[in-house]
Amino acid sequence: MIAAIVSEGSSSLPFLIVGVWVLLLSVFVGFIVIQKVPPTLHTPLMSGSNAISGITIVGSLYCVSVEYPTASVVLGCIAIAMAMVNVVGGFAVTSRMLQMFKAKESPKSGASK
Amino acid sequence: MFGVISIQYVAEFGYMAASALFVLGLIKLGKVKSARQGMSWAAFGMAISIAATVALLFADDHWSTNSVIFAVASAAAGSALGYWMAVKVPMTSMPEFVAFFNGLGGLASTFVASAEIPRAAHLQLSLSDLGDKDHPGEGAMFAIAAALAIVIGAVTFSGSMIAYAKLAGKVNKNRAGPLGSQALNALLVVAAIALGVWGGFMASDPMHVYIAGGALIAVALVLGVGLTMPIGGADMPVAIALLNSYSGIAAMTTGFVLQNNLLIVAGSLVGASGIILTQIMCKAMNRSLSNVLLGGLQDAGDGGGAKKDEGYTKVKTTSSDELAQVLDSATSVIFVPGYGLAVAQAQHKVRELATLLEKKGCQVRYAIHPVAGRMPGHMNILLAEADVPYEQLYELDKINDDFKNTDVVVVLGANDVCNPAATQDPKSPIAGMPVLEVWNARTVVIVKRSLASGYAGIRNELFQMDNSLMLLADAKKALEDTITELKAL
Numbered sequence: 001m002i003a004a005i006v007s008e009g010s011s012s013l014p015f016l017i018v019g020v021w022v023l024l025l026s027v028f029v030g031f032i033v034i035q036k037v038p039p040t041l042h043t044p045l046m047s048g049s050n051a052i053s054g055i056t057i058v059g060s061l062y063c064v065s066v067e068y069p070t071a072s073v074v075l076g077c078i079a080i081a082m083a084m085v086n087v088v089g090g091f092a093v094t095s096r097m098l099q100m101f102k103a104k105e106s107p108k109s110g111a112s113k
Numbered sequence: 114m115f116g117v118i119s120i121q122y123v124a125e126f127g128y129m130a131a132s133a134l135f136v137l138g139l140i141k142l143g144k145v146k147s148a149r150q151g152m153s154w155a156a157f158g159m160a161i162s163i164a165a166t167v168a169l170l171f172a173d174d175h176w177s178t179n180s181v182i183f184a185v186a187s188a189a190a191g192s193a194l195g196y197w198m199a200v201k202v203p204m205t206s207m208p209e210f211v212a213f214f215n216g217l218g219g220l221a222s223t224f225v226a227s228a229e230i231p232r233a234a235h236l237q238l239s240l241s242d243l244g245d246k247d248h249p250g251e252g253a254m255f256a257i258a259a260a261l262a263i264v265i266g267a268v269t270f271s272g273s274m275i276a277y278a279k280l281a282g283k284v285n286k287n288r289a290g291p292l293g294s295q296a297l298n299a300l301l302v303v304a305a306i307a308l309g310v311w312g313g314f315m316a317s318d319p320m321h322v323y324i325a326g327g328a329l330i331a332v333a334l335v336l337g338v339g340l341t342m343p344i345g346g347a348d349m350p351v352a353i354a355l356l357n358s359y360s361g362i363a364a365m366t367t368g369f370v371l372q373n374n375l376l377i378v379a380g381s382l383v384g385a386s387g388i389i390l391t392q393i394m395c396k397a398m399n400r401s402l403s404n405v406l407l408g409g410l411q412d413a414g415d416g417g418g419a420k421k422d423e424g425y426t427k428v429k430t431t432s433s434d435e436l437a438q439v440l441d442s443a444t445s446v447i448f449v450p451g452y453g454l455a456v457a458q459a460q461h462k463v464r465e466l467a468t469l470l471e472k473k474g475c476q477v478r479y480a481i482h483p484v485a486g487r488m489p490g491h492m493n494i495l496l497a498e499a500d501v502p503y504e505q506l507y508e509l510d511k512i513n514d515d516f517k518n519t520d521v522v523v524v525l526g527a528n529d530v531c532n533p534a535a536t537q538d539p540k541s542p543i544a545g546m547p548v549l550e551v552w553n554a555r556t557v558v559i560v561k562r563s564l565a566s567g568y569a570g571i572r573n574e575l576f577q578m579d580n581s582l583m584l585l586a587d588a589k590k591a592l593e594d595t596i597t598e599l600k601a602l
Contacts, residue, residue, distance in 0.1 A: 014247075014248035014249070014250060014251060015248070015251065015254070015369075015372040016248075016250060016251065016254045016369070018374070019368065019369050019372070019374065019377055022374045022377045022378060023365065023377050023381055026377060026378045026381035026382060026385075027381045027384070027385055029136055029382070030139075030381055030382040030383075030384070030385025030386060031385045031388075031389065033136060033139045033140050033143070033382075034139065034382075034385055034386045034389045034390075035389060036140075036143040037139070037142050037143050038143070038144075038145070039393075039481065039483060039489070039490060039493065039508055040145060040490060040493040040497075040503050040506060041142055041143075041145065041148055041490065041493075042390060042393075042488075042489035042490030042493070043207055043211075043488060043489060043490035043491060043493065043494045044142065044148060044152075044490070044494070045139075045142060045386060045390070045489075045490070046211050046353070046354070046357055046386075046387075046390065046488065046489065046490075047207070047210075047211055047214070048138075048139075048142060048152055048155065049139075049357060049361065049382070049383040049386045049387070050211060050214045050215060050218060050357065050360070050383075051152075051155070051156070051159070052135055052155060052159070052361075052379050052382060052383050053215075053218040053357075053360045053361050053363075053364050053379070053380065053383040054159070054218060054221070055159070055162060055364055055375065055376055055379035055380065056218065056221045056222050056225055056363075056364050056367055056376065057159075057162070057163060057166075057188075057221075058162050058163070058166045058371075058373060058375060058376060059222075059225040059364075059367045059368075059370070059371050059373065059376060060221060060224070060225050061163070061166045061167065061170060061184060062166075062170065062175070062225075062371060063224075063225060063228040064176070064179075064180045064183045064184050065170060065175035065176060065180060066174075066175060066176070066177050066180065067175065067232075068228060068231070068232055069231045069232060069234075069235040070231075071231035072228035072229070072230075072231045072232050073180075073183060073228075075224045075225075075227050075228040075231075076183070076224070076225070076228050077183050077184075077186075077187040078187070078224055079220075079221045079222075079224035079225050079228070080183075080184055080187035080188050080191060081187040081188070081190050081191035081194075082191060082217040082218070082220055082221040082224070083191065083217075083218070083221040084187070084188045084190075084191030084192045084195060085191045085192075085194050085195035085198070085214070085217050086195065086214055086217055086218045086221065087159055087192075087195070088191070088192040088195035088196050088199070089194075089195030089196060089198050089199040089214060090195070090199075090214060091152060091155070091156045091159070092195065092196050092199035092200065093198075093199035093202060093207075093210065094152050095149060095152055095153075096199065096200070097204070097207075097494050097497070098148050098149040098152060099149070100204075100494070100497040100498050100500075101145050101148070101497045101503050102497070102500060102502055102503070103145075103146075103502055103503070103504065
């Protein structure tokens with residue numbers, strides 16, 4: 001299959017192959033990295049990953065392009081709004097939570113705040 | 114031409130930088146000290162992603178003035194709403210909040226993929242013909258990815274809304290007519306596959322493409338409800354974690370629709386995160402994922418659990434007065450918080466009592482069971498909000514051996530996570546579930562509103578053990594009274 005593509009003189013692999021490569025490696029990286037997150041931070045992890053899943057903003061921006069008919073643009077606008085709720089809300093609430101985590105060193109000053 | 118090519122390279126490098134920032138951000142989330150910085154990096158990555166996309170769309174002449182107006186207006190509205198919600202939400206409602214946000218993320222993916230339907234109809238093409246570009250198979254990939262993104266996104270949305278309603282106490286039922294039954298769910302999956310094949314590969318008449326797409330969304334929405342309904346209210350930590358994973362998978366499939374690696378990377382990271390959290394939650398309950406999803410324990414509990422709750426004969430009750438005296442003479446105390454603490458909003462009172470005890474030279478720690486509360490890490494953020502230093506929070510396996518050297522354990526609104534039946538009664542529905550072995554302490558005080566059973570619907574022998582004292586009261590009120598008494602001593 002790949003030989004056929006090369007012999008055609010094609011300069012790039014079909015996206016499916018590239019995409020699956022990226023998917024495979026990302027899943028491995030994700031599993032390894034996330035396993036190291038301590039249980040204390042599991043709620044911020046969830047809200048933070050929620051914010052990252054707002055990456056669909058990139059896709060939704062395509063949908064208001066000129067080559068999309070009106071119905072698609074309407075769907076795109078809703079998608080943009082919802083993805084931004086995720087991005088802004090997700091990061092804001094995560095930082096709000098992480099701000100609360102305090103170390104033991106000065107419990108008295110922490111309590112007096 | 115040259116300009117377009119170079120901006121494509123710049124955008125692609127921007128996407129790479131963003132992917133790296135997401136991964137680095139999650140690595141930094143592995144330590145409390147660097148977590149905030151990590152999230153700033155991830156947010157920066159998101160900003161780069163948006164900027165690169167806008168630059169690309171402009172340079173390629175995809176965007177008209179109208180596009181800009183639509184995009185900016187929608188983005189501003191969404192950002193304002195998201196920020197407002199993030200600032201307003203109380204820490205006790207975080208599970209509902211996360212469930213709601215998950216749902217929006219899923220629906221965004223559904224809409225992005227659905228936007229291809231009017232485009233296909235407009236050009237009188239099927240989805241696979243629309244996606245057919247330079248390589249064989251690309252059209253098929255496009256159609257399959259679009260159908261999957263639509264279905265997974267819509268399932269995430271309606272499932273999250275049910276999870277939200279269950280967490281907010283608006284829905285308790287596990288069935289509504291045929292909704293929630295495995296037969297209907299199986300039927301819906303078959304229907305979704307059929308609609309996906311028809312709309313993706315066969316239909317090219319505009320009307321048919323629209324009907325297939327619309328029906329696919331409708332079927333997926335009902336499926337999301339049907340899959341989430343059977344999951345018991347107290348199993349919601351698993352449901353939210355799983356839906357979190359779905360929202361990532363939906364974004365990942367959207368990446369295959371748009372042939373965009375950034376969406377694949379970010380979506381996979383979120384998907385992996387949700388799956389890991391799901392595994393942790395299931396392990397902490399010693400149950401399989403399918404058992405949780407089918408509401409297995411819930412059914413068992415409904416059978417005979419309600420009757421078995423009665424008949425505690427040797428329960429010793431106590432008062433805040435007595436609790437204060439017990440604590441006054443203790444040199445080591447462990448608090449075990451559960452969902453009842455969140456309901457009573459008693460986290461600040463615990464902290465106040467703990468500070469008082471520490472001033473008397475008493476060692477104070479907190480034991481956190483992985484499934485305490487309604488989402489992973491729920492107790493940790495509540496206690497963090499009350500300024501409890503995170504070093505005082507101990508995981509199950511780090512503290513379980515220490516209970517025997519502890520003077521007083523105060524259980525606050527937790528039940529099944531410290532039920533001795535899990536280790537002692539092999540016939541118990543929760544047999545084998547790792548539990549906090551609080552009964553090994555010298556004295557256990559259980560602050561609880563009633564003797565009612567927990568989510569597992571089984572009796573808890575802890576309540577009538579020789580070293581147990583029950584303080585039947587609202588956690589917040591009980592702690593307030595204890596603090597007053599302790600100060601008076």
